[in-house]
Amino acid sequence: MNQPNINEMRGLIARHKRWDIIFAIVGLVCLLVGILTLLALFGQLVAEGLPRLKPGFFISFPSRSAEEAGILSAWVGTTLVMLVTALAAVPLGVASAIYLEEYAPKNWLTAVIEINVTNLAGVPSIVYGLLALGLFVYQLDLGQSILSAGLTLALLILPVVIVATREALRAVPGSIREAAYALGATRWQMVSNHVLPYSQGGIMTGVIIGLSRAIGETAPIITIGALTFIAFLPHPPVTGEFPYLSFAWLKDPFTVMPIQMFNWTSRPEEAFQHNAAAAGVVLLGMTLLMNGVAIWLRYRIRKRIKW
Amino acid sequence: MSETGGNTLKAEARSLSFYYGDYKALKEISLPVHDRKITALIGPSGCGKSTFLRCFNRMHDLYPGNRYDGEIILHPDDVNILSPKVDPIEVRMRISMVFQKPNPFPKSIFENVAYGLRVRGVSKRSTLEGKVEQALRDAALWNEAKDRLHDLAFNLSGGQQQRLCIARALAIDPELVLFDEPTSALDPIATASIEELMLELKEKVTILIVTHNMQQAARVSDHTAFLYLGEVIEFNETKKIFTNPDKSQTEDYITGRFG
Numbered sequence: 001m002n003q004p005n006i007n008e009m010r011g012l013i014a015r016h017k018r019w020d021i022i023f024a025i026v027g028l029v030c031l032l033v034g035i036l037t038l039l040a041l042f043g044q045l046v047a048e049g050l051p052r053l054k055p056g057f058f059i060s061f062p063s064r065s066a067e068e069a070g071i072l073s074a075w076v077g078t079t080l081v082m083l084v085t086a087l088a089a090v091p092l093g094v095a096s097a098i099y100l101e102e103y104a105p106k107n108w109l110t111a112v113i114e115i116n117v118t119n120l121a122g123v124p125s126i127v128y129g130l131l132a133l134g135l136f137v138y139q140l141d142l143g144q145s146i147l148s149a150g151l152t153l154a155l156l157i158l159p160v161v162i163v164a165t166r167e168a169l170r171a172v173p174g175s176i177r178e179a180a181y182a183l184g185a186t187r188w189q190m191v192s193n194h195v196l197p198y199s200q201g202g203i204m205t206g207v208i209i210g211l212s213r214a215i216g217e218t219a220p221i222i223t224i225g226a227l228t229f230i231a232f233l234p235h236p237p238v239t240g241e242f243p244y245l246s247f248a249w250l251k252d253p254f255t256v257m258p259i260q261m262f263n264w265t266s267r268p269e270e271a272f273q274h275n276a277a278a279a280g281v282v283l284l285g286m287t288l289l290m291n292g293v294a295i296w297l298r299y300r301i302r303k304r305i306k307w
Numbered sequence: 308m309s310e311t312g313g314n315t316l317k318a319e320a321r322s323l324s325f326y327y328g329d330y331k332a333l334k335e336i337s338l339p340v341h342d343r344k345i346t347a348l349i350g351p352s353g354c355g356k357s358t359f360l361r362c363f364n365r366m367h368d369l370y371p372g373n374r375y376d377g378e379i380i381l382h383p384d385d386v387n388i389l390s391p392k393v394d395p396i397e398v399r400m401r402i403s404m405v406f407q408k409p410n411p412f413p414k415s416i417f418e419n420v421a422y423g424l425r426v427r428g429v430s431k432r433s434t435l436e437g438k439v440e441q442a443l444r445d446a447a448l449w450n451e452a453k454d455r456l457h458d459l460a461f462n463l464s465g466g467q468q469q470r471l472c473i474a475r476a477l478a479i480d481p482e483l484v485l486f487d488e489p490t491s492a493l494d495p496i497a498t499a500s501i502e503e504l505m506l507e508l509k510e511k512v513t514i515l516i517v518t519h520n521m522q523q524a525a526r527v528s529d530h531t532a533f534l535y536l537g538e539v540i541e542f543n544e545t546k547k548i549f550t551n552p553d554k555s556q557t558e559d560y561i562t563g564r565f566g
Contacts, residue, residue: 106371175410179472182364183423183479184400193422198413304459305413 049277061231073230074260084150093161101169121159128156129223144225147250152220157210164206168199201301208294212287218258228263230255257283315342317513323377332358334537345514347528355537356517364402365395403476404485408492409468411460419460423479446474466497486516525549533557
């Protein structure tokens with residue numbers, strides 16, 4: 001090859017490489033716009049709320065005086081609602097996913113069901129709230145209770161749990177299924193002894209992602225009539241006398257973290273805004289904690305499994 | 308028990324055809340499998356040898372749209388294992404399989420070997436331990452594995468994993484073991500140890516093996532069937548197939564002129 005040709009080629013490469021640099025800069029700016037905005041918001045929230053984050057804030061009920069107000073009823077309410085949500089959504093979602101993925105024949109009916117499950121994940125949460133108001137609160141007469149709220153949020157995250165579980169089940173290779181079948185396993189033995197245990201990391205991740213969506217939901221909970229001012233705790237789930245477990249709390253009225261925040265932000269006094277910010281920090285912390293647990297679980301379970 | 312030339316038969320395919328949907332993958336195959344001998348299936352890719360092998364444990368039943376025609380008779384009770392009246396699980400409890408790529412469960416070595424027994428309802432610790440040890444000994448893995456039975460199977464090397472899969476297939480006292488290209492994912496040393504193992508195993512159990520590797524068929528098998536386009540072109544004693552085949556197609560394939 002002769003000299004001028006080589007120079008031409010080098011010029012061409014240099015011109016083309018310019019676009020690499022341009023895109024790298026554009027991409028970095030886009031990334032920073034998102035990250036910095038989030039960091040600024042979070043920083044402002046922390047700065048505003050931090051002075052209020054004292055032990056008393058966690059063990060006080062809401063109050064007319066901002067300095068005495070706390071989130072006791074809100075975090076207890078959120079915890080109990082999440083418990084009901086998880087207990088309802090996990091068995092329903094995992095069983096549905098196993099049926100769809102491992103048992104259901106592949107025909108037009110299951111195709112329609114699959115498309116609908118995916119679409120349900122996109123239904124606005126207020127619609128679930130309306131459905132729950134009609135079904136749980138009035139038809140089934142569960143009242144404006146922890147049970148109603150938990151079941152509503154369970155419906156809301158059911159599609160997320162189903163989709164995540166199916167993904168996790170599908171990640172188990174066909175060769176493992178065939179190995180189990182070749183030893184004489186039935187379908188249920190194959191699922192319960194192999195596919196389900198090997199995919200539990202993915203399933204738990206999906207469940208926790210669903211729960212961290214549910215923990216911040218406000219609209220459907222307001223729709224079914226959660227109260228914004230609760231100055232008492234639900235019945236304790238554990239009692240001193242036989243049978244030691246009580247389910248009275250399920251029917252108790254309640255409030256949750258996002259509603260408590262919403263209530264405070266709608267107050268005119270400046271001091272309540274600080275309370276809202278502090279509650280926001282706590283809610284963010286709860287979400288981060290759940291996501292952290294999801295990452296840790298996935299890491300621990302994946303470590304044993306390599307395909 | 309049927310006899311041919313002094314050899315007992317363990318199984319027999321009788322004009323077996325197999326369809327993937329409308330595609331006829333196997334065309335009226337008739338083939339004997341001699342008791343406690345190694346029968347090798349050779350042929351170019353796509354000739355149907357794996358499809359044929361997987362008829363023996365009804366693996367095709369797992370996927371929709373597959374259809375068998377004809378019979379595979381399992382001796383000595385002369386049952387047609389392809390009959391819709393026979394539960395595929397019953398067939399798989401009598402005939403086990405070793406796959407192309409080692410596919411241990413992400414469980415301990417012990418639990419891998421014990422799984423077939425657990426499926427059969429064995430839960431007594433001492434029985435399981437005895438059977439697992441025997442299977443690992445039969446698969447020539449006992450010495451390497453005896454001190455780490457509760458380690459994850461994934462920590463074994465590829466060749467050890469395949470021997471573990473063989474132990475898993477042997478633990479259930481199968482009448483026939485199917486090997487689907489068991490060494491295609493292994494290095495030459497691991498391959499040699501698996502071949503040696505198969506020669507020892509045929510004292511106890513009948514083996515049907517699919518292989519891409521003609522030297523392997525020549526080294527280990529007693530009988531060889533050459534399949535092409537879903538048909539058995541030639542079946543005979545391995546020595547005869549590799550030294551003086553009757554059909555020119557067989558000769559072309561084993562001398563490497565096609566395939």
